[in-house]
Amino acid sequence: MTLSAAERERYSRHLLLPEIGAAGQERLKAARVLVVGAGGLGSPASLYLAAAGVGTLGIVDHDRVDLSNLQRQLLFDTTSVGAGKAVSAQARLQALNNEINVVAHAVELRAANALELLGGYDCIVDGSDRLDTRYLVNDACVLLGRPLVSAAIHRFEGQAMTYLPGQGPCYRCLFPESAAGVAPNCAEAGVLGVLPGMMGALQATEAIKLLLNIGAPLVGRLMTYDALAMEWHEFRFRRREDCAVCGVAPTITTLADSAASCAADVPARWPRVNAGELRQLLGAAGSGPQAAPTIVDVREVHEFQAGHLDGSVNIPLGDLSRRVGELPTQAPVVFVCRSGRRSQTACELSARAGVQRVADLEGGLLAWAATVDSSIKVA
Amino acid sequence: MNTVRVPSPLRDYTAGVGKINAKGTTVSEILTDIERKHQGMRFRMIDEQDRIRPHIRIFINQREVQSLGEAVAPRDEIHLICALSGG
Numbered sequence: 001m002t003l004s005a006a007e008r009e010r011y012s013r014h015l016l017l018p019e020i021g022a023a024g025q026e027r028l029k030a031a032r033v034l035v036v037g038a039g040g041l042g043s044p045a046s047l048y049l050a051a052a053g054v055g056t057l058g059i060v061d062h063d064r065v066d067l068s069n070l071q072r073q074l075l076f077d078t079t080s081v082g083a084g085k086a087v088s089a090q091a092r093l094q095a096l097n098n099e100i101n102v103v104a105h106a107v108e109l110r111a112a113n114a115l116e117l118l119g120g121y122d123c124i125v126d127g128s129d130r131l132d133t134r135y136l137v138n139d140a141c142v143l144l145g146r147p148l149v150s151a152a153i154h155r156f157e158g159q160a161m162t163y164l165p166g167q168g169p170c171y172r173c174l175f176p177e178s179a180a181g182v183a184p185n186c187a188e189a190g191v192l193g194v195l196p197g198m199m200g201a202l203q204a205t206e207a208i209k210l211l212l213n214i215g216a217p218l219v220g221r222l223m224t225y226d227a228l229a230m231e232w233h234e235f236r237f238r239r240r241e242d243c244a245v246c247g248v249a250p251t252i253t254t255l256a257d258s259a260a261s262c263a264a265d266v267p268a269r270w271p272r273v274n275a276g277e278l279r280q281l282l283g284a285a286g287s288g289p290q291a292a293p294t295i296v297d298v299r300e301v302h303e304f305q306a307g308h309l310d311g312s313v314n315i316p317l318g319d320l321s322r323r324v325g326e327l328p329t330q331a332p333v334v335f336v337c338r339s340g341r342r343s344q345t346a347c348e349l350s351a352r353a354g355v356q357r358v359a360d361l362e363g364g365l366l367a368w369a370a371t372v373d374s375s376i377k378v379a
Numbered sequence: 380m381n382t383v384r385v386p387s388p389l390r391d392y393t394a395g396v397g398k399i400n401a402k403g404t405t406v407s408e409i410l411t412d413i414e415r416k417h418q419g420m421r422f423r424m425i426d427e428q429d430r431i432r433p434h435i436r437i438f439i440n441q442r443e444v445q446s447l448g449e450a451v452a453p454r455d456e457i458h459l460i461c462a463l464s465g466g
Contacts, residue, residue, distance in 0.1 A: 041466045129466040131434075152463035157387035159463055175462040179434035189388070191465055222436075224460065229397060233384075233458065235438045301391040316391070322422045 001030045001055070007099055011053050019214045025053060029100075031211045034058040034121035036109060036137055038089040040196030041127030041151050041203060043075040048204035049125070050093040050100060054211070057093060058121055060105040061085040072193035109133055111255035114140040123210055125203050126150045127196075131178045132258045138163065138171035139252055142245045149206040149218075151199040156192050156227040158199035161218050162206050168219035169239040170246045178258065189300070190379070195227055270347035272362040273334060275371045281334075282311075293332040293359075298346045299379075307377030309336065309368070317342045317349075324353040332357040338378060340364040381409060381451060386461040392420040401457070406437060407447040409457055424459065434462040 003011070003025060014020045020028075033054045035046045038061040050057055065073075065080040065088055075089045086104035093102045105117060109128070118124055118140045126137045126148060134150065141148040141163060150171050151160040163170045202223070209215040222235045245252040273281065281293055295312035297304050304314040315323050317337070327333055333355055335343035343360035351358050361368065365378045380400045385393050393399055401416070403409035407429075414421035424435045429447060431437060437444040438458040439451060451457065 037466050039466045127466045129464065131462065131464040134464070151466075153465040154463040155387045157463065159460070174436060175434050177433035179432070179462055179464075189465065196466070222460070224458075226397060234441065235436075235443065235458065235460065236441050237436070237443050300388075302395075318423045319419050322419065 001026045003029065004099075007053070010097075010099065014052070020212060024212045024214075028053045028208070028211055029055040031123070032056040032058070032121045033123045033125060033207055033211070034060060034105075034118060035125045035127060036060050036133070037127040037129060038063075038073070038075055038085040039069070039127055039129055040072040040153060040191065040193075041200040042089075042125070043073045044197050044200030045125050045127055045203045045207070046089060046093055047074065047096065048201060049207060050097045050102065052204070052208055053097065054100060054207075056101045056103065056121075058103040058105055058117075059086050059089045059093070060107065060109055060117060061089070062106055062108040072191065072196050074197070109136060111136065111257045114255055115144060118146060119144050121146065123207050124148045125207050127200060127203065134171060135178050135258070136255060139245045139255055141165075142170050142172075143253075143255070147210050149203045149210070151203050153191055153195050153199055155189055156195060158195055158225040158227075160199055160202050160206070160223045160225075161221065162210070164210070164217060164219050169237055170243065172245050173240045173243045174222060174237050176240070176244065192227055195225075198225060198227070270344055270351070271359040272340075273359050274362045275368040278334060278361055278368070279372050293334045294328060296327065296333055296335050296346070298335050298337050298342050303338065303379040306379035307365075309365070309376070312336065317346055320346055320349050321353065324350050324355065327355050329354050329356055332359065334359050334361060336361040336365055336368075338364045339366055381453070381455055381457055383409065383413065383457040384459060386459050386463075388461045388463070389420060389423055389459065392417040392423070403451060405447065405451055406439070406444050406449050406457070409451055410447065436460040 011025050014025050015022055031054050033049055035042045038059050046059060063085050065076045065083050065085055067081050075092050080088045084106050086106040090102045090104040114136055124141055124146055128134055145165040148163040206217055209217055224233045241248050295309055297308050297312045297314045298317040300316050327350060335346040337343040340363050347358040347360050369376050369378050380402050383399050383401050385397050385399060401409045401412040403412050410421050424432055426432055439455050
């Protein structure tokens with residue numbers, strides 16, 4: 001795949017590097033990279049990959065641009081709000097580099113489509129915002145034999161690693177099982193806007209190195225970044241022989257959606273009350289003999305401290321199985337969280353531990369703030 | 380006394396502090412001392428069977444801890460790593 005005169009000028013700084021040169025640039029032009037998630041990580045990663053001249057760049061994201069995305073997702077601007085992310089990203093990247101082919105996949109990555117989607121690319125960059133998707137992408141890459149550059153962020157902290165088929169451990173070797181439902185994502189925990197810029201740029205660097213077969217990739221190495229301390233650390237980890245997907249006797253041989261990843265589009269498993277009903281429950285209890293439900297807020301401590309329902313007690317979801325004995329087993333308990341995701345997990349955990357009358361607040365405190373009391377501060 | 384690096388998702392237990400001190404000659408003793416100072420934190424990392432939870436890794440300097448009985452030298456730095464989900 002030869003370079004045109006325009007491409008030679010565009011990539012002239014790459015052509016000067018002996019590690020890249022014309023042959024390397026032609027390799028980038030022939031390469032196909034898929035970026036999973038056009039979010040905080042996917043934005044800088046895809047912008048740099050497009051600018052670098054990766055010939056075919058796929059973007060998979062089924063979400064729409066929200067105003068709160070613009071603090072860190074540099075693919076988008078104010079005029080993008082409300083537009084589909086994949087198509088909006090495609091337009092931005094194509095405008096940045098009209099020499100490449102940008103493909104928009106405006107679909108949700110699921111077990112049913114992951115192998116076909118990822119199988120069409122040489123290298124996968126994971127910038128997804130959910131642990132379940134991280135495991136799905138990892139497992140698909142192992143099954144397909146595709147390299148994976150993975151990164152994740154939380155508040156001021158980032159981490160990154162690279163998987164090369166047959167040459168090192170996978171993401172599941174590092175973290176064998178998902179903590180989905182317990183670990184808050186960016187929407188729930190907050191994130192420094194600049195942070196994904198650092199980590200996404202690192203992912204683009206790794207992908208380019210893999211495509212060019214230069215340098216030392218982050219294989220078997222976890223890189224962590226603490227923006228507050230301004231420190232990078234590197235940790236060595238090995239392939240697990242008992243890894244469920246890349247070990248010697250894998251138990252994951254086909255892809256499956258996790259229960260949690262399905263939670264968004266199937267009916268809630270546990271009884272729910274909406275914000276108006278919860279207000280009535282609390283109000284009725286105050287004026288009559290009916291016992292008020294115990295309101296348990298399962299968000300993290302800092303979220304609770306920012307604002308919470310009067311009379312609610314804070315038991316972070318990660319502490320719940322240890323502290324479930326504090327809950328009444330016969331009287332009603334209503335779990336609340338930010339959006340209604342963690343509270344469903346809390347219902348499951350406490351019901352298994354013998355708490356009989358569990359329910360949660362549908363839509364979480366965001367729904368309470370929208371329909372009952374806008375003065376509550378939801379972190 | 381050893382330095383322990385606390386991952387962002389567990390800093391609610393340390394009042395937001397990312398670097399704490401703990402004493403012990405094994406990983407288990409270090410975790411016990413952490414629990415004494417920051418109640419509830421150990422349970423977020425270690426399950427009822429004393430196994431490291433699957434979304435948590437513990438490193439002594441750069442080396443991954445396989446068992447809570449592993450020895451910790453006086454100047455070793457302990458890194459607690461938690462799987463992050465954000466993107």
